[in-house]
Amino acid sequence: MTLLVRLRGQGPKYHQIYCSLRRDILEGRLRPGTRLPATRILAADLSVSRTTVVLAYRQLFVEGYITGRVGSGSFVAPTLPETMLSPPDRRPVGELTASETSSAKDKKRPSPLSAYGKQIVDVSPLPVPGQKKSHTALRYDFKIGQPAIEEFPHETWRRLVQRRVRSLSVLSLNYGDPRGYSPLRGAIAEYLDRARAVKCRPEQVVVVTGSQQALDLVTRILVDRGDKVALEDPHYQGARQIFLSHGASLIPIPVDKEGLRVDSLPKRRSETENLKMVYLTPSHQFPTGAVLPLSRRLALLGWAKKHDAFILEDDYDSEFRYGERPVESLQGLDREGRVIYVGTFSKVLYPALRIGYLVLPPSLLPSLTAAKWLTDRHTPSLEQEALADFVSRGHFERHLRRSRLRNASRRDALLESLEHHFGKDVKISGTRSGIHVLVELRTLRPSRLNALAQKAAKAGVGIYPITPYCINPPKKAAFLLGYASLSEKQIRDGIRRLAELMKKG
Ligand SMILES: Cc1ncc(COP(=O)(O)O)c(C=O)c1O
Structure with a gap:
């Protein structure tokens, strides 16, 4: 041998x-x-x-x-x-190839996936991060939902996290409360009362792993396969994907310059049967930016009471308002326990923090807490503890004030540039709050929108067509421009480049 x-x-x-x-x-x-x-x-x-x-x-x-x-x-x-x-797999470490992750080669065998497993692949075309097309090449990326991450007070945050790490007790290494770290829940309840007129006790607050999880947990506890969910059209596609993943039947409700057309909600018994909830973004409609007026808010609450439905209020970026008093949350107007309020720290602090919150009517608390416990026990304690310190020591509100000022200047730069280069060729909406605007191009057919976005991307400018956020095809050519993560110079240069591109035809 x-x-x-x-x-x-x-x-x-x-x-x-x-x-x-x-x-x-x-x-x-x-x-x-x-x-x-x-x-x-x-x-x-x-x-x-x-x-x-x-x-x-x-x-x-x-x-x-x-x-x-x-x-x-x-x-x-x-x-x-x-x-x-068998010989070992000698391929280098890296992303799996499409053929490895696809079940196409197993066509003969029935799919091992559950209805949910199949559904999520169909409804969520977003690639997983490793396979995502990189936008790093885009010099002027008007990406939406992106806060100014570089301006986050890293040093303060690092100090607070380190302090918590140093003083970790045996207790904080164990499982925590599924509803979240109690001082953080208290701080959230207090902030929401002051800033958003949300009426709740800290006991009604559940800390979640980003508002995406909030939407998922609420859908799990309220919606059975085949149940109806009404939602704004256009809308936040992350919410639509969650509803579909749980087998909901969607009822798109049109949106106008005042937000959800409450008068278009179903009224007949046959239509409202099994209609479990209405999902909306009343304070800064995603993506049009419309603000739902008080009359519609009251009409919506009346509708929900009459038809025994819940209202899922997604208040994702209303911290940023420009020159106006914030509109009171829907939750603050609710006397019937029908509004489920969702908020997030993704837009005010940073998305990777993965901390959001729910304010629940007391009747839903036991079920939602159980769902949270079953799903992931609770959101990681260390970040919750550091965030509670960040809020209670005033860093959160300070950061918010600075971000508001900065975002307002960036928004002004964007509006001025659009006005300067496009004049009457564009109609801009959603300027009163949030961190993105919707731009309708009057001179372009909606079918040409994707081609324009591709051409812009080649020239280093990222613009985002409205199409993926619609169930019914959009009638106007409109795209979204996020501005919080770009400097004023980048914003001006980016819009100038976009205008030059369009002039060339
Ligand atoms: C309207 C809306 N809701 C919810 C979310 C999800 O936020 P989170 O990062 O907290 O999951 C987003 C993210 O962009 C959003 O735009």
């Missing part, structure tokens, strides 16, 4: 011998039943002590790779499972 054992790699010599022999067995170079060299001979060949080889053989024996008795001959085990003997 050719001696295959080699001393290679790092670590104790016995371990190197063990690894070498194990690899030869698994890769089929040492067949089942093959006699291994005597320990004395192998030790001499490798210039190691016999004890070293004995230790390696003992390890292989314990793990079932070899049989026999040390001293009277060792043999490769005859009964290694077939699968263990």
Whole structure:
């Protein structure tokens, strides 16, 4: 027998011998039943002590790779499972290829996926991050929903997190309350009362892993397959995908310059049967930016009461308002316990923080808390604790004030540039709040929108057509421009470049 054992790699010599022999067995170079060299001979060949080889053989024996008795001959085990003997995957570490992740090659076998498993692949065309098309090449990326991450007070945050890490008690290493860290829930309730006229006790607040999880948990506890969910059209597509993933039947409700057309909500008994909830973004309609007036808010609450439906209020970016008093939240007007309020720290702090919150009518608390516990126990404690400090020490409101000023200047730069370069060719909406605007191009047919976005991307300008946010095809050519993460200069240069591009035709 050719001696295959080699001393290679790092670590104790016995371990190197063990690894070498194990690899030869698994890769089929040492067949089942093959006699291994005597320990004395192998030790001499490798210039190691016999004890070293004995230790390696003992390890292989314990793990079932070899049989026999040390001293009277060792043999490769005859009964290694077939699968263990196949050659290892030698491809380099990296993203899986499309053919590996697709089930196309298994067409003959029925899909192993559940209805939910199949549904999410169909409804969520967004690629997973590793496969995402990189926008790094875009010099002027008017990406929506992106706060000014570089301006986040990193140093303060680092200090608060470090302080919490240093003082970690045994208690905070254990499971926490599924509803979240109590001081944070208290701070959120207090802030929402002051800033958004949300009426709640801290007990009604549940901290979640981003508002995306809030939407998911609420849908799980309220919507059965086939139940109806009404939503704004256009709308936040992340919400639509969640409703569809749970088998909801969607009822798109048109949106005008005042937001959801409450008068278009279904009224007939046959239409409202099993209509579980209405999803909307009343304070800054996503994506048009319309603000739902009080009359419509009251009409909506009346409709929900009459038809026994819940209202899911997504208040994702209303912290940013320009020169106006914020409109009171729908939740603050609700006297019937019908409004479920969702908020997030993604737009005010940073998206990777993954902390959002729900304010629930008391009747839904037990079920939602159980859903949260089942899903992920609770949102990570350390970040919640640091965030509670960040809020209670005034850093949150300070950061908010600075962000508001900065975003207002960036918004002004955007509006001025659009006005300067496009004049009457564009109609801009959603300027009163939030961190993006909707731009309707009067001179373009909606069918040409994607081609324009592609052309703009090639020139380094990221603009985002409204189409993915609509169930019914949009009648106007409109795109979204996020501005919070770009400097005023970038904004002006980007819009100038876009205008030049369009002039060239
Ligand atoms: C309207 C709306 N709701 C919810 C979310 C999700 O936010 P989060 O990062 O908290 O999951 C977004 C994200 O862009 C959004 O635009």
